Amino acid sequence: MPVIDKIASYTDELVAIRRDFHEHPELGLEETRTSGIVADLLRQWGIETHTGIGVTGVVGVLKGEGAGRTVGLRADMDALPIEEKTNLPFASKTPGVMHACGHDAHTTMLLGAARYLAETRDFAGTAVFIFQPAEEGLGGARAMLADDLFTRFPCDEIYGMHNNPNGAPGAVGVKPGEAMAGADFFDITVRASGSHAAMPHQSIDPIVIATSLVQQLQTLVSRNTPPTEPVVFSVTQIHAGSAYNVIPSDCVLSGTMRFFDPQLADTLRSRIRDLCAGMAKAYGIEIDVELREIFDVLVNDAELSQRLLDIASEVVGADNVSETPQVRTGSEDFADMLRVVPGAYCTVGHEGTLPLHNDGFFLGEEILPVGASIYARLIERRTRLS
Numbered sequence: 086m087p088v089i090d091k092i093a094s095y096t097d098e099l100v101a102i103r104r105d106f107h108e109h110p111e112l113g114l115e116e117t118r119t120s121g122i123v124a125d126l127l128r129q130w131g132i133e134t135h136t137g138i139g140v141t142g143v144v145g146v147l148k149g150e151g152a153g154r155t156v157g158l159r160a161d162m163d164a165l166p167i168e169e170k171t172n173l174p175f176a177s178k179t180p181g182v183m184h185a186c187g188h189d190a191h192t193t194m195l196l197g198a199a200r201y202l203a204e205t206r207d208f209a210g211t212a213v214f215i216f217q218p219a220e221e222g223l224g225g226a227r228a229m230l231a232d233d234l235f236t237r238f239p240c241d242e243i244y245g246m247h248n249n250p251n252g253a254p255g256a257v258g259v260k261p262g263e264a265m266a267g268a269d270f271f272d273i274t275v276r277a278s279g280s281h282a283a284m285p286h287q288s289i290d291p292i293v294i295a296t297s298l299v300q301q302l303q304t305l306v307s308r309n310t311p312p313t314e315p316v317v318f319s320v321t322q323i324h325a326g327s328a329y330n331v332i333p334s335d336c337v338l339s340g341t342m343r344f345f346d347p348q349l350a351d352t353l354r355s356r357i358r359d360l361c362a363g364m365a366k367a368y369g370i371e372i373d374v375e376l377r378e379i380f381d382v383l384v385n386d387a388e389l390s391q392r393l394l395d396i397a398s399e400v401v402g403a404d405n406v407s408e409t410p411q412v413r414t415g416s417e418d419f420a421d422m423l424r425v426v427p428g429a430y431c432t433v434g435h436e437g438t439l440p441l442h443n444d445g446f447f448l449g450e451e452i453l454p455v456g457a458s459i460y461a462r463l464i465e466r467r468t469r470l471s
Contacts, residue, residue, distance in 0.1 A: 088400060089458040092201050099197050099453040102126075104175040106189035110164030110182045113219030114228070116141045119162045119192065123216050126196055130203040132214070135237075139228030144238055145214035147203055153210025153468040157243035157426065158460050159419060160195035161188045161220035170444040185446045187248040190453060192216060194246070197457030202464055210468030213238050215422075222270060222379050226421040235425050242389055243428035244463050245419045246456055248435055254451050255401040256434035257459070260409035261390040264430065265383035266315070266343035267350065268416040269376050273298070273361060276371040279334035291336035292325050294368055299323075299338065301360050309356055310349055317343040317414050318353070343414045345382055383420035386427040393429045396466050400458045415441075433459070 102122075111119055120141045127134040127145040135144045141162075169176050169183035177183045199214045215234070219225030249256070275295045280288035299320050310316045318340070325336035344350040358374050365372040394406045409432070419430050433456050436449030 088454045089201065089461060091205070092197055092454050092457045092461065095197055095200065095457075096454050099193050099457065100450050102196060103189050103193040103450065103453060106192060107184050108175050108178050110177050110179055110184045110189070111162075112166060112182060113163040113221055113223035113225060114140045116162045116218050120216065120218070123162070123192065123196065127199060127214070130200050132199060132203050138232045138234060139218055139225055141218040142225065142229045142232075143216040144234070145199055146238060147199070147212045147214070149206055149208035149210055149212065149468055151209045153208070153470050154241040155211040155213060155239060156464055156467045157213040157215055157238070157240035157428070158195055158198065158463065159215040159217055159243060159245045159422065160191040161217045161225070162192050163188055163219050163221055163223070163225065165221055165442060167442070167444050171447060183444065185443060186221070186441050187446075187448050188220065190248055190448050190450075190456070191246070193453055194456030195460055197453065198460035198464070201457065201461050208465045208468045209470065212464045212468065213240055220418050224379070224418070226418040230421060230425065240426045242386075242467060243422055243426045244393060244460070245428070245430045246459065247417070247430070247432050248448060248452055249432035250437040250439060250441065250446070250448070251434045252436060252438045253434040254436055254449060255405050255455055257394065257397040257401055257406045257431050258409040259385060259390045259394055259429055259431045260412060261385050261387040263345055263382055263412055264385050264409070265412065265417050265420065266317070266345055266380070266414045267347065267378075267382040267420070268344075268380040269342045269350065269354070270379050271340055271342065271357065271377070272375045273338040274373040275336045275338070276373065277334060277336075277368070278370070279332045282330045282332050285332055288332045289368060289370055290332050291334065291370075292332070294364060294370065295323065295325065295336040295338055298361070298364055301364070302357065305353055305356055309353060314349060315345055315412060315414060316349065316353070343416060345412060347382070380416035380418055381420040381424060383417050383430060384423060385429040386423075389427055390429040392467065393431055393463070396462045397431065397459050399462055400455060
């Protein structure tokens with residue numbers, strides 16, 4: 086793979102940066118150490134640097150030679166609330182927090198591209214390097230947009246990428262059009278009546294009601310949506326009780342819904358509320374429903390998706406780039422930025438086959454110069470007016 090020679094010469098430094106981030110992961114909107122390192126490096130390389138955008142976000146601005154487009158590149162910085170079990174020598178030193186989605190690598194790849202572009206300046210127009218906090222469901226993209234991201238740093242187009250642990254290093258994929266699902270998070274609180282566990286007849290057991298409600302919620306997709314429409318509904322948490330001999334008063338169900346059709350999502354939101362209201366009436370209790378629209382559907386610009394593949398092929402070869410045929414039910418808040426500025430989002434393969442968000446997730450570091458080179462070539466090719 087013809088990784089840019091100059092970027093290849095940074096490989097050891099990129100690995101060191103990535104491993105440092107991996108050892109010191111930070112949750113969304115708490116990335117003070119990470120964003121501080123990012124800002125310090127950008128300034129060291131002579132890049133105009135802005136901090137505190139969307140709480141902990143960082144933006145670097147670099148002007149090339151002559152007139153041209155302004156192109157944005159975005160990487161996410163936050164980690165996940167997962168206890169790491171990789172036993173790597175650079176495993177997380179922060180209890181209960183892990184870079185299990187590879188954002189440490191995303192940040193490092195964008196830093197590698199920024200350094201190269203600052204040293205070469207072989208591009209026209211302007212490069213905007215966007216280091217985003219809180220991608221993992223905490224609204225980091227929306228926070229940056231609320232801080233007037235694209236008013237302060239207007240872009241003609243924008244690109245992002247995500248690692249893909251598919252065991253195929255350097256394989257780049259893009260799905261033009263609708264590519265990744267929109268998502269809601271939900272919390273449903275069953276408020277009933279507790280008792281001594283030896284006298285359950287004196288209670289209205291919220292656990293019995295909640296488990297019955299889970300079964301009803303699982304029919305939402307199978308009985309309310311066309312089988313040709315991809316929708317996922319998952320209850321991922323149940324919280325109730327604190328003792329062996331106490332029936333609690335409350336039980337909380339939490340989870341997520343993934344969708345591509347916003348109108349269908351509205352229908353399901355109504356059905357969730359109706360089911361909970363009916364269950365509450367049947368048992369004579371209260372059920373509180375909180376639905377939060379977290380992610381938009383990610384839509385890649387068709388033309389810019391092709392341009393991204395063309396440019397990526399310069400780095401990984403034409404045989405290693407492809408249009409992804411299927412949508413992904415995973416979600417990504419880069420979708421919010423793509424609603425404002427046209428662009429495209431790709432995946433880049435690397436060694437390792439454990440899935441993202443797994444406590445044993447392993448990222449093949451051969452991806453670092455590859456991703457940095459793709460980002461750099463995007464700026465060199467797409468900023469030039471033609």
